[in-house]
Amino acid sequence: MKPVKTALCSFGMSGKIFHAPFIHLHKGFDLYAVLERNKSEAETGYPEIRTFRSITSLLNDQSIELLIVNTPNATHYQYAKMGLEMGKHVLVEKPFTTTVGEAEELIGLAKEQNKILTVYHNRRWDSDFKTVQDVIGKKLLGDVVEAEFHFDRYKKDLNPKLHKELTGPGSGILYDLGSHLIDQAIQLFGMPVKVFGDTAMIRPFSKVDDYMELILYYNDNLRVRLKGSYLVKEPLPAYILHGTMGSFIKSRGDVQETALKLAKNLSDKDWGSEAETGMGLLHTEIAGEVSRKYIPSLKGDYMEYYNLLYNAIRNDGAVPVTGYQGMLVIKIIEAAYKSVAENRVVSL
Numbered sequence: 313m314k315p316v317k318t319a320l321c322s323f324g325m326s327g328k329i330f331h332a333p334f335i336h337l338h339k340g341f342d343l344y345a346v347l348e349r350n351k352s353e354a355e356t357g358y359p360e361i362r363t364f365r366s367i368t369s370l371l372n373d374q375s376i377e378l379l380i381v382n383t384p385n386a387t388h389y390q391y392a393k394m395g396l397e398m399g400k401h402v403l404v405e406k407p408f409t410t411t412v413g414e415a416e417e418l419i420g421l422a423k424e425q426n427k428i429l430t431v432y433h434n435r436r437w438d439s440d441f442k443t444v445q446d447v448i449g450k451k452l453l454g455d456v457v458e459a460e461f462h463f464d465r466y467k468k469d470l471n472p473k474l475h476k477e478l479t480g481p482g483s484g485i486l487y488d489l490g491s492h493l494i495d496q497a498i499q500l501f502g503m504p505v506k507v508f509g510d511t512a513m514i515r516p517f518s519k520v521d522d523y524m525e526l527i528l529y530y531n532d533n534l535r536v537r538l539k540g541s542y543l544v545k546e547p548l549p550a551y552i553l554h555g556t557m558g559s560f561i562k563s564r565g566d567v568q569e570t571a572l573k574l575a576k577n578l579s580d581k582d583w584g585s586e587a588e589t590g591m592g593l594l595h596t597e598i599a600g601e602v603s604r605k606y607i608p609s610l611k612g613d614y615m616e617y618y619n620l621l622y623n624a625i626r627n628d629g630a631v632p633v634t635g636y637q638g639m640l641v642i643k644i645i646e647a648a649y650k651s652v653a654e655n656r657v658v659s660l
Contacts, residue, residue: 315342316401316625318378319370321391322347323354324473326382326405329572330434332358334615337578340622341378345370367391371398378625381405382432385482389414392429396421401428401625407491408638410481412646415639422635428624430631431638432617435492436499438566439586439612444551446610448500452596453555460537460552461496463489463564464544468515477520484521485540486511486645493538494641495633497528501536503640504528508657509648514543526648529657551592558596565590566612584612 318341320327327346335341336358345362346354347370354361364370371379371394379395381388382405389409395402396418408431409415422429435441448456470477476488486509497504506529511521522542527535550564565586577583591606616632623629643660651658 313340314626315340316377316622317342317344317375318380319345319364319373319376320347320354320380321367321370321383323351324382327354327380328357329569330432330614331380331382333572333578334618338615338618338622340626341618345373345376367394371395371400374399377401378403380432384476385487386410386480388482389418392418393421396425396427396429399425399427401430403430403432403621404638405432406495406638406641407482407487407645408635408642410487410642412639412643415635415642419635419639428621428631429635430621430624431633431635431641433492433495433633433638433641434614434617435496435566436633437612437614437616438568439584439609440550440562440565440590440592441496442610442612443592443607444553444560444562445500447560447592447594447607448553452558452594452598453553453560454557454596455532456501456534456553456555458535458554459497459501460539461493462544462548462550463493463538463540464548465489465542466545467542470515470517477518479519484511485524485542486521486648489540490524490526490538490645490648491641493540494526494644495637497536497538498637498640498644501528501530501534504530504536504644504660506657506659507644507647507651509651511648511652514541524648526644528644555596558594560592560594560596562592562609563590565609568612568614578615585609586612 335343379400380403381391392402508527510525512523514523524540526538549561551562553560586609595604620632624631647658
């Protein structure tokens with residue numbers, strides 16, 4: 313197994329929590345380098361890592377094979393383009409880009425360079441979403457006719473990360489939490505044919521949208537509502553699904569982010585296991601008999617993303633999240649903002 317020499321473009325929360333631990337543990341990757349302009353925090357946890365002070369000097373290191381663009385949203389396109397032009401495989405944090413045009417350009421460039429371009433939509437490997445996906449895949453609800461997904465926070469104070477609270481390309485809840493919900497909806501139901509969007513600034517002093525609701529319309533009369541807010545103190549069910557044979561209600565129960573913040577061992581046999589209190593309620597008909605019960609959640613595991621990425625780089629396997637899939641999320645976000653501006657349903 314030849315490890316993939318990997319570089320992080322920053323060592324903020326995403327670098328420390330969502331990437332470095334997995335890259336370090338995975339035998340197929342070498343956590344080789346990091347971009348930190350002033351500090352050297354990565355060296356504390358990873359003494360062998362190389363610290364670069366500029367993106368240019370980092371990209372000039374020809375031994376780097378994979379560049380992880382985990383910088384502020386507005387810089388994703390620029391850094392990803394630079395990485396591809398320098399012959400690197402590129403992983404881009406969500407949201408992929410701020411516009412569809414940027415996304416399409418990067419997809420074309422990756423094809424020209426014959427390099428892998430992937431988007432880090434890690435919430436596909438959350439325990440709660442995997443459980444919902446399993447319920448739908450097994451047709452336990454029959455044909456789904458209505459779904460409502462929530463991704464909420466309670467953050468009355470503004471985020472200390474200023475780039476998340478200042479107006480500009482890629483700012484606001486629709487690009488932040490909305491990206492996760494949109495990607496999950498596409499994975500379950502495909503692309504909608506129409507979108508209606510509603511956004512607002514609901515916190516005192518907020519300069520960016522911190523409330524969102526989208527309605528995704530599908531040809532087969534399916535409606536999917538996606539909602540997110542930074543002022544939800546009492547958690548609501550994260551997934552509410554109704555079908556021709558029953559309903560499924562599930563809380564947001566994935567434990568991985570919390571475990572990562574507590575520096576828990578990724579190799580633990582119970583990694584990604586939800587508490588029993590997070591089980592979803594399935595009320596349906598099975599073999600002609602009505603069944604109402606709580607079902608255990610599947611395990612979440614973000615390492616699966618890196619397993620797939622390694623196989624894609626070394627063995628020409630399927631890319632875990634393609635640039636095209638990342639672009640579809642941005643396409644819906646653009647349509648949603650058009651809907652908000654024009655106060656109408658927008659066709660895709």
